Amino acid sequence: MRANMPALAAGRRHSVGRRWDGTVLAVGNNAAGECRVGQWEDVVAVAAGNVHTAANTGRSHTVGLRSDGTVLATGWNGDGQCDVGAWRDVTAVAAGWRRTLGLLANGTVLAAGRNSEGQCDVRSWREMVALSCGDWHSVGVRADGCALAAGNNRRGQCAVGNWRDLTAVAAGYLHTVALRRDGRVLATGDRSTGACDVDEWEDAVALAAGSYHTVGATASGRVLAAGDNSHGQCNVGDWQDIVAVAAGSTHTLGLRANGTVVSAGNNASCQCDANSWSGIQVPRARV
Numbered sequence: 001m002r003a004n005m006p007a008l009a010a011g012r013r014h015s016v017g018r019r020w021d022g023t024v025l026a027v028g029n030n031a032a033g034e035c036r037v038g039q040w041e042d043v044v045a046v047a048a049g050n051v052h053t054a055a056n057t058g059r060s061h062t063v064g065l066r067s068d069g070t071v072l073a074t075g076w077n078g079d080g081q082c083d084v085g086a087w088r089d090v091t092a093v094a095a096g097w098r099r100t101l102g103l104l105a106n107g108t109v110l111a112a113g114r115n116s117e118g119q120c121d122v123r124s125w126r127e128m129v130a131l132s133c134g135d136w137h138s139v140g141v142r143a144d145g146c147a148l149a150a151g152n153n154r155r156g157q158c159a160v161g162n163w164r165d166l167t168a169v170a171a172g173y174l175h176t177v178a179l180r181r182d183g184r185v186l187a188t189g190d191r192s193t194g195a196c197d198v199d200e201w202e203d204a205v206a207l208a209a210g211s212y213h214t215v216g217a218t219a220s221g222r223v224l225a226a227g228d229n230s231h232g233q234c235n236v237g238d239w240q241d242i243v244a245v246a247a248g249s250t251h252t253l254g255l256r257a258n259g260t261v262v263s264a265g266n267n268a269s270c271q272c273d274a275n276s277w278s279g280i281q282v283p284r285a286r287v
Contacts, residue, residue, distance in 0.1 A: 005092070007281040008255050010210075010248030011048035011060040013269035017261060018046050019279045024064060028271035032059040034075030042066045047095035049081065050135070050211065050249055063095045071102060081113030096133025096171070103131050109140065119151030134171030134209070139178075141166045147178060157189035170247075172209035179207045185216060195227030210247035217242045223254055233265030243283055255280055 014028030061075030099113035137151030175189030213227030251265030
């Protein structure tokens, strides 16, 4: 049985939410059709392609996993990142810049989209249980709690070979963070923005990585944030009763236990206009 499937996703300029009935909501920039999810049904998880703020266009895509293991995609498809219609038996999805990953029930991984930096070189991965996409790198957690990474490693964002006892992983632009079973958080990659300043975090149950910031939800329902705050994306200290988080390039989303959403950060494209949402699927249990 799938558990804790992502009900919130944040791209550079848009946000996506999965409601309890399997329908999907989206707000924000729709220039490439990334918000055209109104007809989607029977969706159990969502993912949104993200790009760092220096990327040339900000065009993005949205991915949805259906309960039958098939995958939906809409938005920018310049590198074939939306060519997932033939995928079957998928149990989880992740979306990055120009790229989509799918986790199969047998623990192997599918990839579609840009591979110029080797970020789609994941076909040899086995026994995977979780995936995440950064801009130019991909990371995953194996059933034994170890991590794997592929793609650009110029800032050490793929240096995860020594990590153990993990339950989740999240990839940003030039950094990677991971959640350990004991609630502590690990980080590697570019430390100049502060996004890796998570060594003191404790009791975390969920993680998300934006382009230059990192967000975590604690067992008590509070939210932690580190990194770039130039748009207020880290102004989450007063949030309460949060059960899941999502981080876009310069904005942050939080899911309350009652199925409503709070947001912080850049709203230039109305990507934070998710505060009116209700009925977003709440995780059955914390990770």
